[in-house]
Amino acid sequence: MADTFTGWLRERSEPDWTAVITHPFTRALFDGLVPTESMRSYLVQDYQFVDDFLALLGSALAKADRYASRLAIAGSIAVVTSEENTYFQRAFDALGVGEADRISPRLHDATVTFRELMNDTNARGSYAEVLTVLVVAEWSYLEWAVRAPATLPENFVHAEWITLHNNPEFRRWVDWLCGELDRVGADLDERDRARCLRLFQEATRCERDFFDAHWSG
Numbered sequence: 383m384a385d386t387f388t389g390w391l392r393e394r395s396e397p398d399w400t401a402v403i404t405h406p407f408t409r410a411l412f413d414g415l416v417p418t419e420s421m422r423s424y425l426v427q428d429y430q431f432v433d434d435f436l437a438l439l440g441s442a443l444a445k446a447d448r449y450a451s452r453l454a455i456a457g458s459i460a461v462v463t464s465e466e467n468t469y470f471q472r473a474f475d476a477l478g479v480g481e482a483d484r485i486s487p488r489l490h491d492a493t494v495t496f497r498e499l500m501n502d503t504n505a506r507g508s509y510a511e512v513l514t515v516l517v518v519a520e521w522s523y524l525e526w527a528v529r530a531p532a533t534l535p536e537n538f539v540h541a542e543w544i545t546l547h548n549n550p551e552f553r554r555w556v557d558w559l560c561g562e563l564d565r566v567g568a569d570l571d572e573r574d575r576a577r578c579l580r581l582f583q584e585a586t587r588c589e590r591d592f593f594d595a596h597w598s599g
């Protein structure tokens with residue numbers, strides 16, 4: 383039995399959660415063996431995902447119940463708009479992604495579904511619900527990335543996508559995010575907890591579908 387709210391959410395989101403954090407796409411990434419075409423389509427779609435994710439971080443910033451929380455969220459917004467953004471630009475250059483696919487690619491079904499979930503939560507979700515979707519997106523990425531071996535692939539497109547998600551600063555952010563949802567979750571009634579659980583399960587399913595969409599192994 384999980385002793386935290388986030389542990390409880392995660393436990394009830396199996397088997398999807400484990401399918402995400404051990405996905406064959408991530409294992410191929412560790413070996414530098416994701417085919418170039420898969421990596422290109424994955425990153426092109428993910429860049430669109432990150433746009434709505436950034437808006438959702440803004441929603442968390444606005445809905446937070448205290449200044450200390452807003453400061454922590456603001457720090458993470460700075461990362462998405464600096465290091466992470468330069469990675470996408472450099473990876474797109476290396477993969478020969480043209481202007482149109484950087485700005486308005488044809489969206490995959492998995493991307494559309496995920497964006498709808500984030501936009502609905504942004505528009506109508508409580509602070510706890512926004513945190514729930516953020517926790518799934520960040521925690522699941524930390525969890526697959528920490529499974530990487532010490533020796534990384536040579537190609538920076540593969541290697542940096544791993545190190546963006548398993549560095550100490552990212553871990554601290556994910557720890558903070560989970561702790562924040564545990565704090566806010568403690569005050570929720572049963573109905574609101576159930577809403578968070580449904581969102582957690584939906585977002586985990588979206589993460590799984592997102593990897594599946596770029597993997598035909």
Ligand SMILES: Cc1ncc(C[n+]2csc(CCO)c2C)c(N)n1
Nearest residue numbers: 428431432435458462519520523592
């Ligand atoms: C489908 C999908 N899910 C989660 C992430 C993780 N993620 C989204 S934005 C961001 C920057 C965080 O501070 C990170 C790590 C992703 N990239 N793509």
